[in-house]
Amino acid sequence: MPTRTQQQPQGCLTVLLKLIGIDLGKGQQKHPYRLRDDFLSAAELSFFRVLQQSVKEDLVICPKVRLADLFMVPQAEGSQAWRNKIDRKHVDFLLCEPATMRPRLGIELDDSSHAKQKRQERDQLVEAVFEAAQLPLLRVPATRTYSVLEITEQIHLNLAQGENSPLVEPQFHQGVPICPKCGIKMVERTASKGTRRGTRFWGCQNYPQCRETVPV
Ligand SMILES: [Zn+2]
Known part of the structure; x- marks a missing residue:
């Protein structure tokens, strides 16, 4: 089975420039990364x-x-x-x-x-x-x-x-809904785009990781 040879670390131009005394690689750190052959076992x-x-x-x-x-x-x-x-x-x-x-x-x-x-x-x-x-x-x-x-x-x-996970109704604390997913107070926001642009709603403080919303 043919195997790939280790890639030449230097291109032709780099070698030529080096011959006339110009080293493009000077001061540049060489990264040691190689592709693993066992991404999946x-x-x-x-x-x-x-x-x-x-x-x-x-x-x-x-x-x-x-x-x-x-x-x-x-x-x-x-x-x-x-x-x-x-x-x-x-x-x-x-x-x-x-x-x-x-x-x-x-x-x-x-x-x-x-x-x-x-x-x-x-x-x-x-x-x-x-x-x-x-x-x-x-x-x-x-x-x-x-x-x-x-x-x-x-x-x-x-x-x-x-x-089959049941939908959870949000609980309110002093008129502010608690995010049903995160259990923290939601914040009032205004939709900035889409068909509901300008509409006010309660959104989660963890947005975008949590996209729970409750209508105002
Ligand atoms: Zn949330």
Whole structure:
């Protein structure tokens, strides 16, 4: 199998200029980055292909999604500690709606490392995070082969469960609504564009991470 040779760090022009005493690279720091060959492990890639057959064009598959890009912690005392808990954690796969990229389902591929205690603690935390944010999470044990039909069924079952989350009516405190998602006071805003331009509404202080609104 042909392999790619390491790219020449210097172009022809750079070499020529160097010959006549001009060094463009002087004072410039060389960045040491190289492309990893293991973006997805063999097990992840094999499952990714099954997922592709399963969800087809209906959902977009995002591998290795950072939990901090998916979940937020509303600003409050001690919220940084909660943010730190998920700071360096990822979910193996995330399924999103194609038009809006709204997250619909997280999927964890459980290999043998999930039996280790440290990993189990991590798994429990991730499960709790998904549950708190009401995003369904599906755990699939890693195997040599998968049944596309079985995976498809499990995905649809979990998606349906996610849709059944009850709508929460906002509570008011001294006439100000409390964001039903974040539990903090909302602020009055005026729509600046769209068909509702000029309309006043209550919006969340965590906008754009939280887009909950309540009519004034
Ligand atoms: Zn909110």
